Amino acid sequence: MTQNTVEKTPVTLLGLGAMGTALARTWLAAGHPLTVWNRTPTRATALAAEGAKVADTAAEAVAANTLIVVCLLDDASVDEVLAGTDLAGRDLVNLTTGTPAQARARAEWAREREARYLAGGIMAVPPMIGVPQAGGYVFYSGSRELFERHQEMLAVPAGTTYVGEDAGFAALYDVALLSAMYGMFAGAAHAFALIRKEDIDPAALAPLLADWLVAMAPAVHQTADQLRSGDYTKGVVSHLAMQVAGTPTFLSTAEQQGVSPELLSPYFELMRRRLAEGSGEEDLTGVIDLLVR
Secondary structure, eight states: OOHHHHHSOOEEEEOOSHHHHHHHHHHHHTTOOEEEEOSSGGGGHHHHHTTOEEOSSHHHHHHHOSEEEEOOSSHHHHHHHHTTOOOTTOEEEEOOOOOHHHHHHHHHHHHHTTOEEEEEEEESOGGGTTOGGGOOEEEEEEOHHHHHHHHHHHTTTSEEEEOOSSTTHHHHHHHHHHHHHHHHHHHHHHHHHHHTTSSOOHHHHHHHHHHHHHHHTTHHHHHHHHHHHSOTTTTOSSOHHHHHHHHHHHHHHHHHTTOOOTTTHHHHHHHHHHHHTTOTTSOTTHHHHHHOO
């Protein structure tokens, strides 16, 4: 073992699914002493050959190091795996996907066990881990001191973005971005459905669609600015009344093409409701207020 390796932060990783294994390999490659545990022991075999120490139990893995990273299936799995382990004095970084409420409850759970806590939301898929040019990163929230203490080590697999002391914020940012992604996928699905029965190559539409979505993306900045100021008429180019007037064309085209409007109709209905409130000169931002209960 080299002096450089000795100086690297030792870490324990619980969970060796596809993401956990990718994380483990990047830390090993960077020279971090690594202890791993997984419910199915055979998943640790290859990592042992690469230099990882394999613990027989989760409790043994937790006892091995101060820094504990958890990357399990769900929040219930965290309960099961950490039950009976001694977390006092440990730095617990939880990269398990969950809700903001679960993260906040887990932070309190960790405090009760005298552990320091940091929640993470991974904005990457396993092949992006350890590949800086892939652009993957992880949202972190909770203890700022804990984040700053381990930021260098946490940045080895993917970029790091700290979003606040509230332990639930990492999960909230994660779900917010992924929700927007699914909205984009829904729009793209409708677009491809419209041409499905025509003599149009989907590959011909794809670059036009991709470029259009990129061109529309900066609109989120105007939406944010309007939300902060409370002025939904600020910088409007196509006001709500004009856009609502155009929605029958989209619905008629879908009907003529034999395409269900179910991906568009809910949003159009919100637009009509906002217009009915007398907000015709606004941008589409007012729809957000209708969504918030």
